[in-house]
Amino acid sequence: MTNHSENIGPVENGDITDGSAPLRRSAHDPQVTLRTPAELADALPYLLGYRPEDSMVLMALHDRGGRGRFGGRARLGIPANKDDWEPAAHQLAQGLVTGSERRGTRPEQMVAYVCQEPAPGETGRDVMHRLAPLAHLLRTECGRLDVPVIEALCVSDARFWSYCCPTQECCPADGTPMGLPGTSVLAAAATYAGVQVRGSLRELRARLLPWESGAAREQETALDRAGGALVPRILDDAFRAQVAEDTLALAERIIERFAAAAPESDIHQADLRDDRLLAHDEAARLILGLQDRTTRDRAAAWMEGAEAGPALRLWRALARRCVGPYGEHAAAPLTLAGWVAWSSGDDLEGREALAMALGADPDYLFAHLLHQACNEGLDPESIRRCLRAGRAEHRSADSTAAVTDDTPLAPGADHPPAGGSAAAPRRRTRTGNATDNRRRRPDGTRPRRADAEHARPGSTRPGGTRTRAVDRPAAAHRGEESGTRAGRTGTQGARSGNSRSEPDE
Structure with a gap:
């Protein structure tokens, strides 16, 4: 033959x-x-x-x-x-x-x-x-x-x-x-x-499996502490958008930190270097913040060019930090790792990471969609185009939000306080005044408003999922991947999925 x-x-x-x-x-x-x-x-x-x-x-x-x-x-x-x-x-x-x-x-x-x-x-x-x-x-x-x-x-x-x-x-x-x-x-x-x-597959999976060292207990404590502070805010629509912006800004800083680190030729030593560069509290905030679907989708846009390598390293490092009862939380970073690997041309790691994401949470829709697309030999460019468009839309909205709107409000839209003067129409600004506590991103732009964070009715997210006008968290619904998983403390870890088929073409 x-x-x-x-x-x-x-x-x-x-x-x-x-x-x-x-x-x-x-x-x-x-x-x-x-x-x-x-x-x-x-x-x-x-x-x-x-x-x-x-x-x-x-x-x-x-x-x-x-x-x-x-x-x-x-x-x-x-x-x-x-x-x-x-x-x-x-x-x-x-x-x-x-x-x-x-x-x-x-x-x-x-x-x-x-x-x-x-x-x-x-x-x-x-x-x-x-x-x-x-x-x-x-x-x-x-x-x-x-x-x-x-x-x-x-x-x-x-x-x-x-x-x-x-x-x-x-x-x-x-x-x-x-x-x-x-x-x-x-x-x-x-x-x-x-x-x-x-x-071997065992060596590849070892880069994505949760820690079993003494540091795992410290990471679990950091996750518990971050959960108490972040979960109520993620579940509250008034604060959810700000948590998303904070999560993405932190992820961007760490990606830049990883990119600046000295290279390591040995894979194991490279993973240890990345673990040292990521603090327990930083990892905890990112793991919990990425349980929000829209935040995760925006993070998936770090998928090509100079960003892809450091982003993949970050998602691997976060998967290793999903220790103890937080094993189910690994579905988000594992899916991101699988997506970036596949988008970068590494089908093997992409497929394994996505299979492990489904082992962590069999109902994780984004992992299902990506895994199926990878299995069917589809070109990831169609997904990249969707993510690029979403990224451009967010940047455009951020730029618009930084411009002062000098148009007077419609009559009756913004009344002065009782007993106050109605001498001149009040103007609304979005330029960082004393009441605007949203900090700037590293690139100088401002985060979007909370109401702008939600998808428009009928909009399509990467992978073909459709969103509601207000994408509310659905932590109580196991089968709905569209919500946040931040409040979960399930004990199911990121399994390698030996009973799951892994066809190789």
Whole structure:
């Protein structure tokens, strides 16, 4: 079978997988031929762009002039309960085949993988035997869809086994050692094509998981303290807009702080640096402030250019601060992290962050919409355009609010106090007088008025959600993502979502 460089990158397609990714054809594209189970096992990280763990994976194969090429690819976490294996195998196979059909490229064949590291006291061979029924289910479900599995492999403990090859000389009972990373022909082709293996999913998720160190207790205390001060104001329409402006101004200052920090080449050290740059009380105020939907949507506009990198670092850092009973609050920063990663071209982190947001709050609508769009291979530019328009609208309103309105009020619109003089019409100004306690933003403009914060009737927010004329918080309604989640103290953390499918195209 032949794998072209156009398909060996981390072109994945979300939770329930899709068909082939857009192809980049060139007469000079390198071509790599994979003939043996060893070559297929070695190819897996390069086909996905990361090393799968606790995963069941399907790779679609398409015919091209009598030679196979890889198409869509789909991954699911292996359910801990064996009773869930059959529906999971059906979901994985059905999702990959139907997604491919939707794009007009139905697979002719499949390659199946089951990947899991040994538990304490287990060997790789034990894992192979334990997962054999799961591999059989994958083959059966694909067969029901008339797409035969031509190879099924188990990868465990740096070895692999074939469930399809009965030849001991080719596939010994104790497995075959995996080659050294980066030494295969495919690794060389991937390097030539600019494809990098990002490590494991566990390493990627670790950047987004809540703290479990001693500092987690200090952060929880800061969240409790900030909640007592902010939640009543967020739930009060008279103060909600000011909380939004304060939240965004603080986020902007920290993004600038992150941008000015010295770079770190090591990912772990870079995250530790960002954690040091963000104080507990700052993180608490941002986490709670972002529970308001309109505030979160405005924060999503830091999605491109020089702002995107520092903003993504901030959203990761905030997700790590959603500790203890504030695990559900991680849905907002995780969704922002997923959006910015996807908008910046990193589909892998985007998909994982969005899946974790849905693990933190399965009803979080913005994460659902973005996850679906990412899974379907849509261009994020349509969402970027919407967010740019919203940002421009806010800037225009801020500029207008800073201009003095010298037009006399209509008769009777603003009466003088009882007993006072009615000598001259009173004029309304919005230029920072003694009664205007709204402070300026770092760019010199003023925040919008509280009544201007609400969306106009029928306006459309990013992701296609429609808003009411006054978008009131709805903390009491679990199913309404349109309100604020600031008053919640649920204990559900940001789970990695092993039972959630993660199709990779």
